Amino acid sequence: MPKVKVDGIEVEVPQGATVLQACEVAGKEIPRFCYHERLSIAGNCRMCLVEMEKSPKPVASCAMPVADGQVIYTNTEMVKKARQGVMEFLLINHPLDCPICDQGGECDLQDQSMKYGVDKSRYELNKRSVKEKYMGPLIKTVMTRCIHCTRCVRFAEEIAGVPEIGAINRGENMEITTYLEKTLDSELSANVIDLCPVGALTSKPYAFEARPWELTKTESIDVMDAVGSNIRVDTKGWEVKRILPRVNDEINEEWLSDKSRYACDGLLRNRLDTPFIKINGKLQACSWDEAFKFISDNIRGLTGDKFFGAVGDLVDVETMYMFKRFFKDVLSSDNIDFRSTNYFIDPSHKANYLFNTSISRLEEADLVVLVGTNPRLEATIINARIRKAYLARKTKVYSIGDVGDLTYPYENVGSSFSALGEILAKNGKIYNSLKSAKKPVFIIGECGLSSNGEYVLETVKKILKDNNFLNNDWNGLNILHQNASSVGAIYLNLLKSNFLDKLNDDTLKAVYLLGADQIKVKPVNKFIIYQGSHGGLNSKIADVILPGAAYTEKQGLYVNTEGRVQDANKASFPPGNAKEDWKILRALSDEFKKTIDINTHQILRENLFKDYPIFKEVDQLPKSTIDSLTFKNVTPINGNIKITDFDFYFSNIIAASSKTMDECKKAKQILQMTGTDN
Amino acid sequence: MSGKHVAKDQPTSFEFNTTNQKRIEEILKKYPPERKKSAVMPLLDLAQRQHNNWIPNAAIKKIGEILGVPYIKVYEVATFYTMYNLAPVGKYFVQVCTTSPCMIRGSGKIVNLCKKYISEKEGKLSEDKNSSWIEVECLGACVSAPMMQINDDFYEDLTVETATKIFEGIKNDKLPKPGSQKGRIGFEPNKRLTLVKN
Numbered sequence: 089m090p091k092v093k094v095d096g097i098e099v100e101v102p103q104g105a106t107v108l109q110a111c112e113v114a115g116k117e118i119p120r121f122c123y124h125e126r127l128s129i130a131g132n133c134r135m136c137l138v139e140m141e142k143s144p145k146p147v148a149s150c151a152m153p154v155a156d157g158q159v160i161y162t163n164t165e166m167v168k169k170a171r172q173g174v175m176e177f178l179l180i181n182h183p184l185d186c187p188i189c190d191q192g193g194e195c196d197l198q199d200q201s202m203k204y205g206v207d208k209s210r211y212e213l214n215k216r217s218v219k220e221k222y223m224g225p226l227i228k229t230v231m232t233r234c235i236h237c238t239r240c241v242r243f244a245e246e247i248a249g250v251p252e253i254g255a256i257n258r259g260e261n262m263e264i265t266t267y268l269e270k271t272l273d274s275e276l277s278a279n280v281i282d283l284c285p286v287g288a289l290t291s292k293p294y295a296f297e298a299r300p301w302e303l304t305k306t307e308s309i310d311v312m313d314a315v316g317s318n319i320r321v322d323t324k325g326w327e328v329k330r331i332l333p334r335v336n337d338e339i340n341e342e343w344l345s346d347k348s349r350y351a352c353d354g355l356l357r358n359r360l361d362t363p364f365i366k367i368n369g370k371l372q373a374c375s376w377d378e379a380f381k382f383i384s385d386n387i388r389g390l391t392g393d394k395f396f397g398a399v400g401d402l403v404d405v406e407t408m409y410m411f412k413r414f415f416k417d418v419l420s421s422d423n424i425d426f427r428s429t430n431y432f433i434d435p436s437h438k439a440n441y442l443f444n445t446s447i448s449r450l451e452e453a454d455l456v457v458l459v460g461t462n463p464r465l466e467a468t469i470i471n472a473r474i475r476k477a478y479l480a481r482k483t484k485v486y487s488i489g490d491v492g493d494l495t496y497p498y499e500n501v502g503s504s505f506s507a508l509g510e511i512l513a514k515n516g517k518i519y520n521s522l523k524s525a526k527k528p529v530f531i532i533g534e535c536g537l538s539s540n541g542e543y544v545l546e547t548v549k550k551i552l553k554d555n556n557f558l559n560n561d562w563n564g565l566n567i568l569h570q571n572a573s574s575v576g577a578i579y580l581n582l583l584k585s586n587f588l589d590k591l592n593d594d595t596l597k598a599v600y601l602l603g604a605d606q607i608k609v610k611p612v613n614k615f616i617i618y619q620g621s622h623g624g625l626n627s628k629i630a631d632v633i634l635p636g637a638a639y640t641e642k643q644g645l646y647v648n649t650e651g652r653v654q655d656a657n658k659a660s661f662p663p664g665n666a667k668e669d670w671k672i673l674r675a676l677s678d679e680f681k682k683t684i685d686i687n688t689h690q691i692l693r694e695n696l697f698k699d700y701p702i703f704k705e706v707d708q709l710p711k712s713t714i715d716s717l718t719f720k721n722v723t724p725i726n727g728n729i730k731i732t733d734f735d736f737y738f739s740n741i742i743a744a745s746s747k748t749m750d751e752c753k754k755a756k757q758i759l760q761m762t763g764t765d766n
Numbered sequence: 767m768s769g770k771h772v773a774k775d776q777p778t779s780f781e782f783n784t785t786n787q788k789r790i791e792e793i794l795k796k797y798p799p800e801r802k803k804s805a806v807m808p809l810l811d812l813a814q815r816q817h818n819n820w821i822p823n824a825a826i827k828k829i830g831e832i833l834g835v836p837y838i839k840v841y842e843v844a845t846f847y848t849m850y851n852l853a854p855v856g857k858y859f860v861q862v863c864t865t866s867p868c869m870i871r872g873s874g875k876i877v878n879l880c881k882k883y884i885s886e887k888e889g890k891l892s893e894d895k896n897s898s899w900i901e902v903e904c905l906g907a908c909v910s911a912p913m914m915q916i917n918d919d920f921y922e923d924l925t926v927e928t929a930t931k932i933f934e935g936i937k938n939d940k941l942p943k944p945g946s947q948k949g950r951i952g953f954e955p956n957k958r959l960t961l962v963k964n
Binding site for chain 2: 251
């Protein structure tokens, strides 16, 4: 490992590191615009100049590889003057519009000009001005502010895998644009807003909403998919103004999908803010007491098997736990399920339903087989990891089931179940790749588990076991869930076999929908309770509506598809008369005179941890060994894996209520219409 | 100078003709298959030659498809280099060099002639739609300045008289012989040979 001296401090850095990284190891801050540790090196902003002994000119530290014995200075007069010069050039064409720029207050150029900027300009010619470019409904462009760092160009090409942004023309006329000014066709597009060091690319929905110093920042967890991306929720008063990613190398690195970032305006619309009861076929607003009384009048005396509880896709663990307690203690029932469509889950062992390889180790994979899943839409962040693996080691990707563009090349091997049987019989293309693979990964989606789930799961397990890829060092078996509540619900064992038949059974008298909007309920001869944050199709057919809190409005645990428990904090509070969901269930148990004795969130957590210690280990991957994993022999079957359309922008009720998501969907439709084939 | 002018009226499709398709095959042989995107510049040139000396967006797309390169990357190259035209030019496309040596030798007068004979504004088609002109940077013929390029040919050692003749030739579809307009051969000195006389 080369040793270099930075301002007299000797540091040792790995071979292939850059001088800039060496300076950071030595604790020296190097200003930069174009350099970004997760993107390729461009070296075009020149802000990171440092002085190097035996070099007559200052060197761009971001692009200079470290060599043994280099002596670097970062604080000499020469460095300061060089950076001042660079800054002066950058500011020549940068407009002085910080007061009307959304980046103001969190702008790299603004910050660094405080240190390296000169107080007046020597430039007397006309500044250039650049026409705004259309980049879709999320990205607002003010291209005159652009300093051509090309971070957005590199992001689109490398991370997002949609090489649609580029720099056209040259010299003074260089402009950043999308090809023929089309919408950026990516689910990660809005990350270029964070990457842009100036105010050239800013957020369109958040335009002129607030200044960064006015916002209250709360660290939380995203619930739009089962990835559990780490987010920061920025609120001003009650309103959630924006959602930004938090760095977590094990999950989302520092990216966030467009839905996670921009569905937050759905938190302001379509909200349930007061209880409703249905009288003479019409929903009427009422008080909590009336609603509770209405419920108990209607369902008192029913036996446990007459109830069914459906848990929705955005529900936190505490609420689900409370729901389970409510069903057990108050209604003496265990008819609860978290699924909205019937897909196979084997809760007997953790490895059977988790993303066992873990998201971060996906990078090591040299073969990925997708079984009935479209990771681009179902888990955008995981798709970005697969792409990262593909870029790093040319990972071969196969898909069973046609899933469209995934942003990296893959081979579709048809959608028949027999494709799996073929690998098991040591035949075919996938087996040939598997033979030479060292770290293969099988990812099974909910579509893959829907019609003949047991066969798919057991066959994949057997394939991996036969080839010795199912051990405690490398577990290539991955289930990709779609919903944030899924794994938590499986941990709580909220599963009921044949639950759809039960739900449609005529003997069923009451259905309690806990934020369950996707499940289809026939409102015939049933008393339907809907508890949730947003009004949707299921709240319309409900007899009672109990307004609950959305994910930013309560503290709660969420378990992502890896089985990682994460704590989401309360950033805001429920609107109007709405209450946090566990409190509603607690109050309702009072009405039935069978009080669940939990009065604070803390006690709720203690109870939860006592009954399910698995939730105690927050932020950690579950320690799972495959020692006790059982295998089953399944008979081969015919048929196909059916990939159901996944409506990315409308996949849950918050996103469906969001105006921004609606615009995104329309933009996407226009893109597909005019598309690349006119 | 401003950014490249891209035509508003674009043809909807573009196909290389059979001769050019054969040429593309030949060009692609020069590069290793995994680096075939290097052929972007010769292909753009082919497209330009086939399509009345300008490249429509449909051709950019076509080239992207042939080379397996994103369209924007081809577009970047096409807008970067000055010799790719992205909007229609005349059948006679006049490029007048106005870099220092030519300027000192009187390229300003040639530019004035262009304005008089072709069009008042640079880059605009003439009234008979037959020709257009632009100013360009050094074309590497400083020794015979001032000069201009018409399509592929250099017209050097220009004077107002000889240039006028050329512009009239453009109008009548009959150009004089390219090269030095005062009969110089090679780069021999203007008056008499000095260095390698014997």
